[in-house]
Amino acid sequence: MTAPAPAGPGWSSWPAPAKLNLFLHIVGRRADGYHQLQTVFHLLDWGDRIRLRPRADGRIVRHDGPAGVPPEDDLAVRAAAALQAACGTGAGADILVEKHIPLGAGLGGGSSDAATVLVALNRLWGCGLAMDDLAELGLRLGADVPVFVQGRSAFAEGIGERLTPLALAPQWYLVVHPGVHVPTADLFRAPELTRDTPATTISRFLSGETAFNAFEPLVRRRYPAVARAFEWLEPHGVARLSGSGSAVFVPVASAEDGYRLAGDRPAGMTAFVAQGLDRSPLHAMLERREGEDNSDS
Ligand SMILES: C[C@@](CO)(OP(=O)(O)O)[C@H](O)COP(=O)(O)OP(=O)(O)OC[C@H]1O[C@@H](n2ccc(N)nc2=O)[C@H](O)[C@@H]1O
Numbered sequence: 001m002t003a004p005a006p007a008g009p010g011w012s013s014w015p016a017p018a019k020l021n022l023f024l025h026i027v028g029r030r031a032d033g034y035h036q037l038q039t040v041f042h043l044l045d046w047g048d049r050i051r052l053r054p055r056a057d058g059r060i061v062r063h064d065g066p067a068g069v070p071p072e073d074d075l076a077v078r079a080a081a082a083l084q085a086a087c088g089t090g091a092g093a094d095i096l097v098e099k100h101i102p103l104g105a106g107l108g109g110g111s112s113d114a115a116t117v118l119v120a121l122n123r124l125w126g127c128g129l130a131m132d133d134l135a136e137l138g139l140r141l142g143a144d145v146p147v148f149v150q151g152r153s154a155f156a157e158g159i160g161e162r163l164t165p166l167a168l169a170p171q172w173y174l175v176v177h178p179g180v181h182v183p184t185a186d187l188f189r190a191p192e193l194t195r196d197t198p199a200t201t202i203s204r205f206l207s208g209e210t211a212f213n214a215f216e217p218l219v220r221r222r223y224p225a226v227a228r229a230f231e232w233l234e235p236h237g238v239a240r241l242s243g244s245g246s247a248v249f250v251p252v253a254s255a256e257d258g259y260r261l262a263g264d265r266p267a268g269m270t271a272f273v274a275q276g277l278d279r280s281p282l283h284a285m286l287e288r289r290e291g292e293d294n295s296d297s
């Protein structure tokens, strides 16, 4: 049987943006072992695309997705199943994940795919759940899902679910993927991780007080390719690891500067240039659609 065309009658297409963590401190640990963080998520105007088509037979069918991830493990599919149960709908969906965000790079790809599926199917299935309910549902799939559901760049606390939206200035970044996959859970288990950083505040972060990524020393040591990405980027600005890595990024003055720099990257690394915005492209699209719906009536 051939897969249905990804575009065509009944299909709609939704952005699933990547994120950067501008800093990431570990300030403590919960009784269940999860780490309490302080971080700032900057949402990017670049990422995956999710194509969806409602089905009448209640089945959730994935037509394409991340290489090496079976459909039942795909966070996009798991998000659809979780929403189907919460909503009590008899409807199903065809799902196609057009993957651009590298896996295990600290760019939040799987979490963003899950969030986009929750937000989009909530509308397509007419579930009518509030964003807060979707964020709560998403948190069970991954600590990074709520920020993508809420769709605002934010200061995050707890395990990433206590969000304070931040009106960050738009900023271009060069993001380098050193070609290695970093397993988040392994890093959180590492004994040498600094877990007792004193809590900071949003205003101290905004005033430029030193902030760092708690995973950086460990990831640089364990993954020589990440260390090489830092060595290459450091002469060009303050280079940072995103999340638990492996992606490393540096702010650049313009997209052109970013592309120029990317052209000289070391062999074996891929790179992209993207703009950090204070609002997710998914939510920007939803607001445009709502505007169009209102002007139709
Ligand atoms: C480090 C961060 C920073 O944004 O991002 P990534 O590098 O994954 O993008 C996140 O906290 C990652 O969130 P996410 O990738 O959704 O993690 P989850 O699937 O929820 O958790 C994977 C595993 O990491 C550990 N974990 C996760 C989050 C947390 N605050 N404390 C933990 O100890 C747990 O062992 C968990 O089983």
Ligand SMILES: Nc1ncnc2c1ncn2[C@@H]1O[C@H](COP(=O)(O)OP(=O)(O)O)[C@@H](O)[C@H]1O
Residues within 6 Å of the ligand: 065, 066, 069, 073, 074, 075, 076, 097, 101, 102, 103, 104, 105, 106, 107, 108, 109, 110, 111, 113, 114, 182, 184, 243, 244, 245, 246
């Ligand atoms: N739709 C998806 N996209 C990416 N990874 C997924 C997806 N669904 C499940 N995964 C699994 O989640 C792991 C972490 O993926 P990802 O979200 O890309 O990285 P990170 O947590 O570093 O930001 C992947 O290695 C993969 O096994």
